[in-house]
Amino acid sequence: MHEGIDILVHEVGPRDGLQSIETVFPTEAKLDWIRAAAAAGVPQIQVGSFVRADLLPQMADSADVVRQSIDIPGLTVSALVPNLKGAQNAITAGAHQVGVVMSVSEAHNKSNVNRTVDESLEGFRQIVEYRNEADPDRKTVISGGLATSFGCTISGSVPVRDVMKRAEQLLELGADRLNVADTVGFANPKQVKDLFEELYRTVGKDVPVGAHFHDTRGMGLANAFAALEAGVRELDSCLGGLGGCPYAPGASGNVVTEDLVFMLEAMGLRTGIDLDALLEVRESMEKHLKGEPTQGTFVKAGPPLGFVPATAA
Numbered sequence: 001m002h003e004g005i006d007i008l009v010h011e012v013g014p015r016d017g018l019q020s021i022e023t024v025f026p027t028e029a030k031l032d033w034i035r036a037a038a039a040a041g042v043p044q045i046q047v048g049s050f051v052r053a054d055l056l057p058q059m060a061d062s063a064d065v066v067r068q069s070i071d072i073p074g075l076t077v078s079a080l081v082p083n084l085k086g087a088q089n090a091i092t093a094g095a096h097q098v099g100v101v102m103s104v105s106e107a108h109n110k111s112n113v114n115r116t117v118d119e120s121l122e123g124f125r126q127i128v129e130y131r132n133e134a135d136p137d138r139k140t141v142i143s144g145g146l147a148t149s150f151g152c153t154i155s156g157s158v159p160v161r162d163v164m165k166r167a168e169q170l171l172e173l174g175a176d177r178l179n180v181a182d183t184v185g186f187a188n189p190k191q192v193k194d195l196f197e198e199l200y201r202t203v204g205k206d207v208p209v210g211a212h213f214h215d216t217r218g219m220g221l222a223n224a225f226a227a228l229e230a231g232v233r234e235l236d237s238c239l240g241g242l243g244g245c246p247y248a249p250g251a252s253g254n255v256v257t258e259d260l261v262f263m264l265e266a267m268g269l270r271t272g273i274d275l276d277a278l279l280e281v282r283e284s285m286e287k288h289l290k291g292e293p294t295q296g297t298f299v300k301a302g303p304p305l306g307f308v309p310a311t312a313a
């Protein structure tokens with residue numbers, strides 16, 4: 001954990017946000033966003049995804065973006081990878097953290113990465129093996145993804161025992177940490193609290209666990225709070241709530257970073273992030289959008305009278 005921070009806010013906009021919209025951001029625009037967010041105090045940013053460029057042209061420059069982002073002082077640079085080749089490219093580019101994509105739901109995993117979950121686990125094993133050889137000091141953190149942990153657009157509900165089983169398997173294969181995602185915005189706060197409590201009982205309190213929520217049905221912040229209550233200390237979010245849900249046209253995307261930071265700071269939890277500076281980053285980022293909507297309420301209402309952010313206190 002970064003010093004002086006109670007909760008780590010992991011900005012995923014340059015990946016999750018940008019990969020879900022039509023507009024392709026030029027590399028410089030991405031880097032402007034990343035640099036400005038880091039200057040505003042954002043400690044960790046997911047800057048790209050190492051997927052085939054013909055599938056996701058928005059992410060074609062990910063290696064370049066990683067290479068330039070790792071020079072930003074104090075910033076932890078993460079990248080998402082679907083397979084060994086992606087992981088090799090991300091590690092070669094210098095990513096500090098590599099998030100490996102895997103869905104707990106078989107149907108979702110098949111449609112997303114065209115593999116069974118067991119095949120994805122074998123791929124995960126190879127990624128850890130590659131990291132251990134290429135980087136004997138194991139400085140590159142490998143994060144095991146558990147997408148669709150709260151439900152799936154193809155198969156509906158996802159049993160909690162499946163999430164636990166896959167979490168244990170990822171850790172046995174060498175995951176340094178886990179990321180539990182409500183990929184399609186099905187989760188409710190009670191479900192979130194119950195699942196994370198069960199997860200900590202299963203894998204132990206010492207495993208770093210991040211949570212990734214979408215605001216598709218307005219539950220994003222409530223789910224983030226429920227995860228905090230269960231002991232989660234790392235939360236993914238996206239500036240302006242950029243992005244959406246490919247299965248629900250017009251639906252809002254990830255939890256809005258500014259709103260999440262406001263909630264945490266108001267609750268006395270330090271994020272290290274300056275909200276005023278963050279709103280300026282949002283404004284600059286929005287200039288590159290071509291009609292895509294952004295979300296968020298803090299940007300409209302501003303801080304309440306007398307508000308003192310925990311980070312500034």
Ligand SMILES: [Zn+2]
Binds near residue numbers: 016212214
């Ligand atoms: Zn997401």
